[in-house]
Amino acid sequence: xxxxxxxxxxxxxxxxxxxxxxxxxxxxxxxxxxxxxxxxxxxxxxxxxxxxxxxxxxxxxxxxxxxxxxxxxxxxxxxxxxxxxxxxxxxxxxxxxxxxxxxxxxxxxxxxxxxxxxxxxxxxxxxxxxxxxxxxxxxxxxxxxxxxxxxxxxxxxxx
Amino acid sequence: xxxxxxxxxxxxxxxxxxxxxxxxxxxxxxxxxxxxxxxxxxxxxxxxxxxxxxxxxxxxxxxxxxxxxxxxxxxxxxxxxxxxxxxxxxxxxxxxxxxxxxxxxxxxxxxxxxxxxxxxxxxxxxxxxxxxxxxxxxxxxxxxxxxxxxxxxxxxxxxxxxxxxxxxxxxxxxxxxxxxxxxxxxxxxxxxxxxxxxxxxxxxxxxxxxxxxxxxxxxxxxxxxxxxxxxxxxxxxxxxxxxxxxxxxxxxxxxxxxxxxxxxxxxxxxxxxxxxxxxxxxxxxxxxxxxxxxxxxxxxxxxxxxxxxxxxxxxxxxxxxxxxxxxxxxxxxxxxxxxxxxxxxxxxxxxxxxxxxxxxxxxxxxxxxxxxxxxxxxxxxxxxxxxxxxxxxxxxxxxxxxxxxxxxxxxxxxxxxxxxxxxxxxxxxxxxxxxxxxxxxxxxxxxxxxxxxxxxxxxxxxxxxxxxxxxxxxxxxxxxxxxxxxxxxxxxxxxxxxxxxxxxxxxxxxxxxxxxxxxxxxxxxxxxxxxxxxxxxxxxxxxxxxxxxxxxxxxxxxxxxxxxxxxxxxxxxxxxxx
Numbered sequence: 001x002x003x004x005x006x007x008x009x010x011x012x013x014x015x016x017x018x019x020x021x022x023x024x025x026x027x028x029x030x031x032x033x034x035x036x037x038x039x040x041x042x043x044x045x046x047x048x049x050x051x052x053x054x055x056x057x058x059x060x061x062x063x064x065x066x067x068x069x070x071x072x073x074x075x076x077x078x079x080x081x082x083x084x085x086x087x088x089x090x091x092x093x094x095x096x097x098x099x100x101x102x103x104x105x106x107x108x109x110x111x112x113x114x115x116x117x118x119x120x121x122x123x124x125x126x127x128x129x130x131x132x133x134x135x136x137x138x139x140x141x142x143x144x145x146x147x148x149x150x151x152x153x154x155x156x157x158x159x
Numbered sequence: 160x161x162x163x164x165x166x167x168x169x170x171x172x173x174x175x176x177x178x179x180x181x182x183x184x185x186x187x188x189x190x191x192x193x194x195x196x197x198x199x200x201x202x203x204x205x206x207x208x209x210x211x212x213x214x215x216x217x218x219x220x221x222x223x224x225x226x227x228x229x230x231x232x233x234x235x236x237x238x239x240x241x242x243x244x245x246x247x248x249x250x251x252x253x254x255x256x257x258x259x260x261x262x263x264x265x266x267x268x269x270x271x272x273x274x275x276x277x278x279x280x281x282x283x284x285x286x287x288x289x290x291x292x293x294x295x296x297x298x299x300x301x302x303x304x305x306x307x308x309x310x311x312x313x314x315x316x317x318x319x320x321x322x323x324x325x326x327x328x329x330x331x332x333x334x335x336x337x338x339x340x341x342x343x344x345x346x347x348x349x350x351x352x353x354x355x356x357x358x359x360x361x362x363x364x365x366x367x368x369x370x371x372x373x374x375x376x377x378x379x380x381x382x383x384x385x386x387x388x389x390x391x392x393x394x395x396x397x398x399x400x401x402x403x404x405x406x407x408x409x410x411x412x413x414x415x416x417x418x419x420x421x422x423x424x425x426x427x428x429x430x431x432x433x434x435x436x437x438x439x440x441x442x443x444x445x446x447x448x449x450x451x452x453x454x455x456x457x458x459x460x461x462x463x464x465x466x467x468x469x470x471x472x473x474x475x476x477x478x479x480x481x482x483x484x485x486x487x488x489x490x491x492x493x494x495x496x497x498x499x500x501x502x503x504x505x506x507x508x509x510x511x512x513x514x515x516x517x518x519x520x521x522x523x524x525x526x527x528x529x530x531x532x533x534x535x536x537x538x539x540x541x542x543x544x545x546x547x548x549x550x551x552x553x554x555x556x557x558x559x560x561x562x563x564x565x566x567x568x569x570x571x572x573x574x575x576x577x578x579x580x581x582x583x584x585x586x587x588x589x590x591x592x593x594x595x596x597x598x599x600x601x602x603x604x605x606x607x608x609x610x611x612x613x614x615x616x617x618x619x620x621x622x623x624x625x626x627x628x629x630x631x632x633x634x635x636x637x638x639x640x641x642x643x644x645x646x647x648x649x650x651x652x653x654x655x656x657x658x659x660x661x662x663x664x665x666x667x668x669x670x671x672x673x674x675x676x677x678x679x680x681x682x683x684x685x686x687x688x689x690x691x692x693x694x695x696x697x698x699x700x701x702x703x704x705x706x707x708x709x710x711x712x713x714x715x716x717x718x719x720x721x722x723x724x725x726x727x728x729x730x731x732x733x734x735x736x737x
Contacts, residue, residue: 041356042356042359043359044359044363086346090346103345106345106346107345107370110345110363110366111363111366111367111370112359112360112363112364112367113360113363114363114364114367116367116370116371120370120371120374123374123377124341124345124370124374127341127374127377128341128342128345131341131342132342134707134710134711135710135711135713135714135717136711136714136715137714137717137718145346148342148343148346149346149347
């Protein structure tokens with residue numbers, strides 16, 4: 001089972017840049033190539049996802065990174081693994097906390113071309129923190145994030 | 160995260176097997192769920208609607224789909240256990256004169272509208288079904304009775320379970336200290352399976368509309384009014400309620416008179432189709448026009464949030480529906496004594512109402528919206544039509560109530576209703592996507608959906624009561640239908656019990672359960688269970704509050720310590736001073 005899905009994944013990986021992967025099995029694909037993968041292309045967090053999974057942290061992915069990505073996003077991946085990666089994707093500044101700036105970026109990306117007014121944005125962030133920030137320190141730790149995610153059936157389904 | 164427990168004991172064979180089976184079972188379950196997602200009915204058009212119009216509008220379509228599937232199930236059961244056996248029976252006994260009413264009437268197109276004439280004596284209605292046994296085994300009255308009872312009870316149970324689930328999701332789980340609506344929307348809002356540019360922007364739009372809805376909901380709650388304003392508004396609202404009650408009463412009276420006239424007409428002349436059709440048309444016009452009037456009244460009453468206004472209007476419309484269906488039922492049940500086959504008449508009445516409801520609330524309304532859209536294109540001063548969620552949902556619930564009432568007297572009505580809902584889906588979604596603009600009202604989709612389900616459940620319970628009363632208290636017609644040889648319908652059941660001999664296990668179980676002591680014991684047990692669960696939930700809620708407070712305290716401690724540490728490291732004097 002695992003081998004077959006790995007082969008399928010490799011075919012998909014190869015399809016992104018046939019000339020590169022064809023020559024060198026351990027080729028590293030630059031981020032703009034990675035973002036041609038259909039699900040990543042339209043995902044507002046596409047770049048973040050590449051960066052989180054890339055072993056060199058710059059968004060360029062080897063096949064192993066790609067395989068990691070596919071397995072985390074597969075339906076069979078456990079919720080806790082998904083939550084961990086989602087947290088890293090949302091954590092733009094990489095300080096292991098989701099602060100106001102991170103939330104603002106997440107919302108902006110999520111809404112695409114639609115823009116909230118400054119007041120609405122503030123109100124929204126304040127509401128999120130009110131709901132999720134259990135210890136009132138103004139940002140979300142991983143435990144708090146996981147707590148929110150845990151209550152959601154949609155998360156396991158889609159993410 | 161918690162670490163794996165330290166015990167080195169290997170799992171026993173039995174436990175291993177148990178876990179294996181558990182894993183296996185949950186895997187099957189998730190596979191089935193995945194499968195049902197990929198074959199979800201109308202999934203793509205639902206997504207398109209959701210992306211373009213927000214979750215409020217799509218809650219109407221989801222509701223429509225839910226009822227469609229439910230009705231499909233009911234109809235398939237009805238067809239296979241009642242209609243199909245009857246067809247076999249009719250074929251077997253062809254030539255013998257099984258039916259009492261003559262079937263010499265020729266079919267005409269008009270009959271499709273009146274539901275009478277040729278259709279009266281077909282599989283369509285209760286009256287056609289026989290009392291016989293097929294091959295001496297399959298007893299039609301028993302089949303009719305038990306199938307109907309099972310369908311109606313099963314139906315109420317399914318809706319009840321759905322309602323409870325949706326209630327739990329949208330009300331209970333977001334209650335108490337934690338209300339993670341926003342966080343949930345932000346962190347779990349994106350659908351990672353989206354792979355198309357268009358779908359992606361639709362999803363963005365959907366999330367945007369939803370967030371806007373939620374935010375405006377929160378902001379609007381902050382407006383306060385002073386005492387005199389409050390008093391005036393209360394008076395206005397009271398007057399509004401009284402006015403609506405008077406209106407609904409008048410409508411009920413009008414309906415009664417109409418029904419009386421058309422029955423008198425029936426007796427005078429043999430076949431006159433205009434009066435019954437006229438009745439159906441008038442009732443449908445009432446159903447179409449009065450919700451609009453109620454909405455107008457509601458807009459003058461000064462409700463704080465648009466949601467309350469919508470709900471009040473919705474409840475008033477529901478009252479109208481209950482009065483209409485109630486008058487219809489009461490009329491035919493009280494006139495059952497001097498009618499040739501009152502079951503058929505009631506079935507026909509409902510057939511006509513459902514049919515004309517389609518013309519009015521689906522076709523006519525859609526044409527109206529289309530025309531308005533064209534006018535809007537020409538003259539900008541006319542607003543483009545908005546999709547009226549509560550009005551449309553009301554019409555579906557009304558339709559469903561009629562169906563539940565009529566299905567008992569017309570097993571083929573299910574086919575009509577399925578066709579109708581099917582067409583409704585396509586017509587309405589087409590009109591919506593082509594002509595309408597997204598509503599600018601705020602809609603909390605999940606809670607609205609729950610409200611719809613609650614109302615549907617109540618109406619199904621009400622109809623269960625109506626049908627129960629009919630079975631117990633109303634004499635059946637002596638000349639038609641499967642129950643013509645018994646006086647009351649429930650006798651099918653009780654005669655079967657009376658026919659059992661004393662040693663029958665089913666009878667022994669039944670008589671044991673119906674003992675007062677046993678019933679009292681069950682009731683007490685249930686009450687204790689409810690009490691236990693209730694106190695458990697209260698305790699848990701308190702505990703959550705307590706833990707939350709402790710977390711905040713711990714965070715304050717942490718902050719205090721951190722501040723001190725930074726003070727100390729910046730200017731090391733602090734400790735020396737102390």
